[in-house]
Amino acid sequence: MSTPTTRHLHDWDLAPRDAIALQRRLAGQVERQDRLAGEVKYIAGVDIGFEPSLGTDREVGKRDGITRAAVVVLNWPELNVVEHVVAREPTRMPYIPGLLSFRETPAALAAFAQLKHKVGLVMVDGHGIAHPRRLGVAAHLGLWLDLPTLGVAKKRLTGQHGEVPEERGAWTPLKHDCEMLGIVLRSRAGVKPIFVSPGHRLSIDSARDWAIACLGRYKLPEPTRLADRLASRRDASS
């Protein structure tokens, strides 16, 4: 943050080219091996929702309006909700493929700041290292929280993969050339597969195991599914 073009900007209000440069630097700090802090007792699920601005510009995809971060804490292995928080922050940046974390992380951090439980693992709605510069929202948030994270996305951003068997629990690797980025998982029979990739302090194998271990009777793993539901509720207070 010292060059003429970035000096006056905050980490989250970067111009696309500066955000991309920052991602390249931060990607080198992401730990791809397991480094859990003891036994996992609580798992957090994170998702972001948006409230359009009133008045003239009602477009949710641009600026203005409110970014709503929902964090749900589940105990392990019961997977029961023990805490939930919703934080509302003004939207600063529009959605740009590849720069999602700059739009969503500020609100997510605000929500985590209010959390009472000490979570050992964080599951984020979006990709981890399965990103063009290997710094998807799950990896970026993991660095900020200094916690193990994994990303669970509903669509592919980058990488290629083969067909995924129809049975629940089946998966196939997601890779870019020869580099493994994560897996494509059939979380439910007869439903489009989800994309699982590690964020920070987690291996690909562990990210896969945790995603599968957190599956309930729905397409999305419980942490992310519940956060999703909370983030998109009309009445969002806390």
Add this chain to the structure above:
DNA sequence: GCGACAG
């Protein structure tokens, strides 16, 4: 230049 493109 053309297509792809998390939420």
Add this chain to the structure above:
DNA sequence: ATCTTGTCGC
């Protein structure tokens, strides 16, 4: 992401 009712299917 968000705007939205009914409807097909297990």
